[in-house]
Amino acid sequence: MxxxxxxxxxxxxxxxxxxxxxxxxxxxxxxxxxxxxxxxxxxxxxxxxxxxxxxxxxxxxxxxxxxxxxxxxxxxxxxxxxxxxxxxxxxxxxxxxxxxFDLGLDPGLVKDGVEDHLQRYLAEQIQRIGDGAKLIRREYPTAIGPVDIMAVNSDGEHVAIEIKRHGGIDGVEQLTRYCDLLNRDPLLAPVHGIFAAQTITPQARVLAEDRGFRCLILDYEEMKNTEDDSLRLF
The missing domain is CATH 2.70.180 (Protein Yojf; Chain: A;)
Structure with a gap:
């Protein structure tokens, strides 16, 4: 560089x-x-x-x-x-x-430990997004980067889930890009979006809901220590 x-x-x-x-x-x-x-x-x-x-x-x-x-x-x-x-x-x-400057090879972005655990816990407890939901895979590959979690809901429709520790507008924009791309594939469409985080800013919530996404609050300690299937969708 x-x-x-x-x-x-x-x-x-x-x-x-x-x-x-x-x-x-x-x-x-x-x-x-x-x-x-x-x-x-x-x-x-x-x-x-x-x-x-x-x-x-x-x-x-x-x-x-x-x-x-x-x-x-x-x-x-x-x-x-x-x-x-x-x-x-x-x-x-x-x-x-x-x-x-020769920066050498970069190992890439390593996710925050809590965020990585949130992704794993939600994948294991995918029913938190809705009764009848099923996991397809974590880190679902796309041409613009991996979606944190891809699942299907009880109607058999695909759901792309973006996970953050603290959800801001940038995270909503990221989910928007994924859903826009995935919905171009007739084998996947319609693809719904869920923005999941421990906290979500009011601005991010407004933007997410305006774009048709659902917001899911994740309680890290509760997900880690219990198998509670209750939903916390707002």
Missing amino acids: RIIVADCSAVYSGRLNASLPLAKRVLLIKADNSLLIFSELGSYKPLNWMTAPCTIKEVVVPADEAAAEQPQPERLLRVSADKSNDILEVTLYHIYSDQD
């Missing part, structure tokens, strides 16, 4: 047009040529980015002596999407740091 700290500006053109004025930012360039631009403020999301598959070209900009009093660009990074006409151009004016 290449990490650049520099004064830079950026212009994105293609399906949408966006620009970033000159400011000090951090650029991450991954081995697949993905480029992400971050600032000190904001959340974990980049200000702008281009993801793979893409091609990156770097050009050294010659100094313009006639405009010496103005900020002088040093390099231009031009990132072109391979499957569209989208282009991200980043102009670097002053580079504070430019380093490469």
Whole structure:
């Protein structure tokens, strides 16, 4: 991974047009040529980015002596999407740091221990989602990642279950993506969604219910210590 700290500006053109004025930012360039631009403020999301598959070209900009009093660009990074006409151009004016790091192989995300146990307990006690429910499998594979639990309800319809310790809007969005994809398969549709967590924020609950999902509160201690078949659907 290449990490650049520099004064830079950026212009994105293609399906949408966006620009970033000159400011000090951090650029991450991954081995697949993905480029992400971050600032000190904001959340974990980049200000702008281009993801793979893409091609990156770097050009050294010659100094313009006639405009010496103005900020002088040093390099231009031009990132072109391979499957569209989208282009991200980043102009670097002053580079504070430019380093490469070999991160090696990543073992992938390891789920929080409690979350993993919640998944296992719910799979073993699948009747908690409704009488007559049956487990298909944990970590049901899809093209965009595994669904925590796939089951069928008493009507024989598929149910995709997303499990979190603390359920927020991001978890609802994740379940939405899974259900949208799974419902394109005529052998699976209709696929219903259940958002299961120890706690669910009010905003996440509203969003989940608006999208037709059910919310299931999981009591970790109770699931661990008893075989209670009672439902706690809200």
